[in-house]
Amino acid sequence: IAGHFGYRKRDQHIWVQNFKLCDGKLQSPISISSFKSITLPLPALEIIGYHDFLSTPLYLKNNGHSVVVNVNNHFGKRLPYIFGGSLDINQEYEIDHLHFHWGAKNNRGSEHMLNGIRYPMEMHIVHKNRIYSNLSNALNHKNGLVVLGIFFQLQEEDNKSLCSIINHLTSVRWINNETKLNTSITLASLLPKNTDVFYSYKGSLTTPPCNEVVTWIIFSMPVPISFSQLNKFRLLSNGNNLIADNYRKLQNIGLRKVYIRKL
Ligand code: B30
Numbered sequence: 001i002a003g004h005f006g007y008r009k010r011d012q013h014i015w016v017q018n019f020k021l022c023d024g025k026l027q028s029p030i031s032i033s034s035f036k037s038i039t040l041p042l043p044a045l046e047i048i049g050y051h052d053f054l055s056t057p058l059y060l061k062n063n064g065h066s067v068v069v070n071v072n073n074h075f076g077k078r079l080p081y082i083f084g085g086s087l088d089i090n091q092e093y094e095i096d097h098l099h100f101h102w103g104a105k106n107n108r109g110s111e112h113m114l115n116g117i118r119y120p121m122e123m124h125i126v127h128k129n130r131i132y133s134n135l136s137n138a139l140n141h142k143n144g145l146v147v148l149g150i151f152f153q154l155q156e157e158d159n160k161s162l163c164s165i166i167n168h169l170t171s172v173r174w175i176n177n178e179t180k181l182n183t184s185i186t187l188a189s190l191l192p193k194n195t196d197v198f199y200s201y202k203g204s205l206t207t208p209p210c211n212e213v214v215t216w217i218i219f220s221m222p223v224p225i226s227f228s229q230l231n232k233f234r235l236l237s238n239g240n241n242l243i244a245d246n247y248r249k250l251q252n253i254g255l256r257k258v259y260i261r262k263l
């Protein structure tokens with residue numbers, strides 16, 4: 001396995017041998033059903049600073065299991081952050097990085113499923129609780145992270161908002177390649193047009209070490225991406241294989257509840 005874990009069925013089965021937390025009762029991803037979700041009169045999720053240009057530099061990296069946009073190290077500037085929604089009052093979560101999970105074929109790739117649908121790609125915008133000094137500290141606390149999950153849906157036309165990332169994918173074709181993005185990203189343009197409707201539940205990192213520290217917020221509305229744009233993700237390599245189907249198998253929901261916020 002290039003990197004420290006793999007996604008093939010036999011690779012996923014041995015995650016628990018090396019990473020005990022992957023065998024827990026609050027694991028992600030899960031299959032979400034709107035009918036089985038509990039409607040709560042939640043306030044809106046407040047998404048702050050997502051319309052600003054991120055003060056550069058932003059780095060794009062192939063880590064062997066995904067491609068990551070690192071948004072950290074913005075010395076002196078306040079990072080974009082989220083609060084409200086299903087999150088505990090007074091808890092603010094600032095962005096750390098975003099990354100993607102995608103399929104080799106169009107009928108798979110997303111980690112979560114929604115109403116029986118597996119989308120061709122899912123983006124995760126990973127946020128860390130402000131009270132913890134860095135990501136690895138946050139991984140030791142059950143209110144450590146919030147991840148926004150965004151589904152992608154294929155359409156004919158390119159999604160222009162993704163170009164600043166996708167145009168640089170050829171520069172990070174190989175594992176550990178890293179490149180500086182020359183254009184700023186406006187995070188808001190990567191979100192669905194409507195962020196009023198979302199699902200929320202308590203889960204885990206979907207990769208080893210599988211810490212059960214994530215409040216998941218999954219937007220109901222997908223974001224468009226073109227076939228040719230998605231194909232550019234499928235050219236990334238971990239040295240041995242193309243990176244694709246980098247999604248974890250569904251985990252048991254167990255005794256957990258999934259909440260839905262509607263307008
Ligand atoms: S996810 O959104 O649930 N897919 C981490 C954060 C979010 C998710 C998965 C993992 C995370 O912070 N992992 C620990 C740091 N990583 C990051 C990395 O470079 O990828 C180190 C690691 O080993 O776990 Cu390879």
Ligand code: ZN
Nearest residue numbers: 099101124206
């Ligand atoms: Zn992820």
